[in-house]
Amino acid sequence: MFDIPKIWEEFRESSDFVYLRQSNHVDHYLICFLKSITDINVLNEQILDFISKNAGLLFDELFEELPIAEKELSSDWDEIRNKLLLGYVAIQQAPTAETILLNASSSKGRTVSKPEIEFNVEGSKEALVESLDINLNLIRKRLPVASLRIKELHVGDVSKSRVAICYIEDITNEQYIQTCLQRIGDIQFDTVTDITVIQQIMEDNSNSIFPQMLGTERTDRIVWGLTLGQVCIVVDGSPNAILGPVTFQHFFASYEDYYLPWLIGSIIRMIRFTSVMFSILASSVYVAVLTYHGHGISNAFLPTIIASRINVPFPPVVEVLIMELAIELLREAGARLPSKIGQTIGIVGGIVLGTAAVQASLTSNFLLIIVALSAMASFTTPVFRMSNTIRILRFPFILFAQLWGLLGIFMCSIIVVTHLLRLTSLGMPYLVPFYPLRLKSLTDTIIRPPYSKFHQRPGFYRTKNPARFDKRKSNLKNDIDE
């Protein structure tokens, strides 16, 4: 018999490394694997069983006859080591230099479950999970076309995360695919634990508070994006995928809009746009009006506002900052706690603190309503990263309102809009189709048009094939006799 080869030395330090000598009276084999990621059942019932029943086989014959789908014969030590780390079983026979590698990896993880962040009432209840294979399976199941390409890369020197880039070959613009491939290939970061890491690194402007890739956990949204000409990036270990290139208005479109009748969907989408504007501007307008433009309040409002504020000792800006901070605290506390305690926090914070603050004259009723409404309005943003952006964006507006009143709010808006104009997503302007104006692509922006109007893919994606279906045949509801 032979000793354990030196090549295994580095694994022997780990307690989940198993090396066993297996013999069937004729041949002697050395079998190595990491038991933490190897399926013991496969090993016992298929590999060991087969070896013990088939004595006298040559090593090559054993390789050919082993009933395992993924197997390799290799003598390259680096490859052997990497495969072992992925859950392969290595079989060696003393005299030969070659090693048989058999895939017996077991993956433990969640099963497909309901979307929790992008929850919806209508439509499918299927969300991505942490396993890349399951995710790719979910995507490919919905797109049974040969032109759906999945390119797999490995990112991170330590984590070696599998990153899959999906696109439809005959739709998506080559430039976006190449940009994605190159940027992901260039990533210099050792551990990629989630898609958001990749998103932050590969975005056009990593210092912007605006997301330039759309994170989603909904498979239907991914498929919709792919068929329009977007690229989808999925990472092993993350239950989210990112879609790109995206434009600003995508972040305010809930996928459920497409499942509701178009009129209802459009109205809800418009409400969402208004609520976002309200959420950003409400408290800063309060500061500006109460600090500088009191004479702009109508006579009907005047007694209400003054009576609710007259005993508050702070200037409006301090009052607003206290309240906004309180809301942010509630939000953070609620997010960090288990959901059952989170409810209690909501009650304690919202009701008890709110009323107590008003009674103690720390804030006015009027502001309490504004702050609560604007917090609620900011929750309507369907994409989590964008709702965080809007949450943060309020503060510079409040600051500018305090400095220069309404003029300051306009100045801050100009700064924000200028920033948005300079942003790009994978090289595509962020504010397209509003600026640069693309009239034909305006259809699916503020309103969600009926499906018969979707006969063209948005022009700003520069797809290889802009036509989705024949416009003339859309919406034909002929009588069955015709």
Place this chain on the structure above:
Amino acid sequence: MKRTFCTVLMIGLLLSACAKQQILDKINLFIVASFDEISRDQLEITLVVPRFQAGKPEAVSDELYSKIGNTSTGIRESLRAQMDKPLQPGKLSVVLFGSDKASSGIEKELDVLLRNAFFSRGMYLAVVDGRAKNVLEANFNKKQEKGIFLYHVLDANTKNGTLPSQNLHEFEYALVGKGLDPYLPLIRNDHGRVVVSGTALFKNDKFVATLDSSQSRLMKLLLENVNEGIFEVKLDSGAFLAIENVGSTVKYHMKNEAILISLNMNCKIREAERYSTSDEHLRSLKKQFKEQLHQEETELIKTFQKKAIDPLGLGDFARSRNRHWKEEDWMRQYPTMKVDVDVHVNIMESGIKL
């Protein structure tokens, strides 16, 4: 990049000291102010400063501040000495002039209002029959702040009532514009109540004549398209009928040197006690109403001509039709000019009772 950022930040922080903060509850607002004449070059200004109570928007009390002086800005400065918070004039919505002040001219006070961008052009001006301070001293409303109440009274009476519309902007237009004269609502204190009693007519900036409320209503008919107002018709039999105006249109025409005003009115009968509203009767009623209206309007215009004031803006209208129009010529011929009123009345319905 960093340098630009720092520069912008510095400019921002330095400039922010220039903006003057006026926190709403840390200033004294006033919604109504009044001007009274004390002597030839002294006037009295009264401000009503509302006092709000925390948590009770309905419980507003008023404090009157009054001071005599030479210029309104000077008086405002000396009023400040009595106050606990700085005075902010931006909320002023109603300005009352005592009749003495109005008679001797209000141009100087208007100048203050028009010059400062803080003052709203939509504010209401009114002339008080007697001293304006007396109206403000009266305890005419317990529920609302006095200024807000007065604003609502004037607003309701111009939007849905008898008064022809006139705010600061329109007053200024009529004052400065050629070929028309301004007018203002006239209010008085009637046993502790504020009553809108008619219209005060101005010649330039001086108050010269009054119209009662029924005349004001007739004047409003000639000034703008109206869709409300009750007219009482006296029949030959001595009975009175109430007719409601549902919509009237007015149009001016220029024919040779004469002006023709055509007035079209759709109306409904609202009250006709013991009067048959059969078709035949209606026809005679229509004729009578038309004649009455025609006579009243003609008389009204005659009064204007006699006093050589032109609140209807006939000169302004003539100017728009004649490029060689001259104010002096116009004023010379205006008192004797031929102005016809052509009235059409259409009684649309007489109610559901026969």
